[in-house]
Amino acid sequence: MKEKDIYQLLNELDIDEKDVEEIEVSDFDKAKVKKEIKMALRKKRKRHSWKMKVAAAVAVGGLSVSALGIAFPAYAGNVPVIGDIFRFLDNGRTGIYDNYQEYSSTVNMMKGSNGVKITINDAIYDGKTVLLTYSIESERDLGDQPLIDGYLDIKETSGGSGSDQITKVGEHQYVGLITGSRLDEKDLDTVRVKWKVDSISIDGTGEKVKGNWNFSLSLQASENEVQLVDQGTEKNGVTVSVDKITVTPMSFIVYYDQLVSKEVLDKWHGIDVEIEIKDNLGNHYAGDGNGGFGQENHMRWSKTFKKLDPDATKLIITPSARLFEYTSENHGGVEITKNGETKVIATPTKEGKGSEEFQMDDIVVDLVK
Known part of the structure; x- marks a missing residue:
């Protein structure tokens, strides 16, 4: 079964308005929901010419309809309100990532360990390189630019190269972008990706927060x-x-x-x-x-x-x-x-x-x- 985004899932639910209970949400959650709706609308307007199969572009191990949930605040989690982490981290330097958010798949997969939550927000595979945006929420300060001690493994490929960048966006909150490129020249329409993080080095102290943050996903290549x-x-x-x-x-x-x-x-x-x-x-x-x-x-x-x-x-x-x-x-x-x-x-x-x-x-x- 193809994965569906949250808006498709909600549209298909048969809910009587009398059964809906209103709840108070924070300004933070409101901003997050607005961002998701705007991004979804923009994707639908612009993707038709490339026949993007967005719903099937990312299959996350263990992700199901029940994992998404019905409550928007639970879906939003505590991710910083940044509409496009790709562009935010590039900060206008190159413009390479200006259009990546539009064609990426929303993942929102979170793993918590030792007081630190890491969430993969978006994922994309362009046929050569895998890019994952992520956010971190920690119970303690990790410095301005902590270092992720982990490895992005693109399975069944011969070697790879990659990079990782991260920046602080709020109190104990961070966003980052990790990339991994296949060095071989195989034509792979789909890749299996594992991102294993063993520890996070606190900026400026040399101290490490050890934990177990393991992610596994399958990504379909963008149209090309x-x-x-x-x-x-x-x-x-x-x-x-x-x-x-x-x-x-x-x-x-x-x-x-x-x-x-x-x-x-x-x-x-x-x-x-x-x-x-x-x-x-x-x-x-x-x-x-x-x-x-x-x-x-x-x-x-x-x-x-x-x-x-x-x-x-x-x-x-x-x-x-x-x-x-x-x-x-x-x-x-x-x-x-x-x-x-x-x-x-x-x-x-x-x-x-x-x-x-x-x-x-x-x-x-x-x-x-």
Whole structure:
């Protein structure tokens, strides 16, 4: 059976008005309900063109109609009144998450342990990256920016990368965003996700609140369109090749390869490649890297960018390369422990000193409409 949002469930209930008992609710609860209604209405107005299967997008282990309940205050819980945690945490820096709330699924799954309640508010999987927004309510102050000691595991995928950010929004109240990206390139319409939190480090003290906050959910990928590209550019022994672009309703993902010649590898310790993107209309797109995998001479990367302008017909992808020397500041030595004795393996000396940066020719992609 497909999951239904709370508004669908309430609409299907047969309730006599005489049997409804009015109850007093706080301003906090009123604000939360208003936010949920506004978000639901906005989703219904804008999602039709992408045929979003929102109700089936997230299946939470153990979640049922009875778990949602009929009382709005119980549904709202004690989550801070923030309509869009994605945008709130980005704070206008990149705009990458401007449309994620609209296409995410409401979860509202809470686990409590040792005086701390963690709630997953919203979840979304764009085919590459899983994003979970969460809120924390604690009986004690955790500092301005506590650290979540946990791991987001995307099951049945080969490795991953991720990030976590959290900020204080009230007395003993926090909101956060955790992401996890698959490093493999499998086409998975659905992923099983486990988020296991063992402790929370209190900011500024080093003290930890230990507990058991374990979450399990299954997420269906957002609607997406894949365009194969297979175009590249080369300069100074570095080749960047764009493999494909995946467009979702709220973002687009660029998959690209980094190939480095033997001459460059022999001269420099490290090679970083970045890409910047604009379209034929003059829009510049902010992006967030998803990590990569491969070998020293051939790495495969992906990067997620903000929502694509529907009127754009071309993407201009500009790669840039940075070749650099390992130093104690950017790399350090390698430590090996054997028979209780630790040895530091010195970084081999190479000819390249400091760093060298250069921009490469544009890769122009005609978008398929």
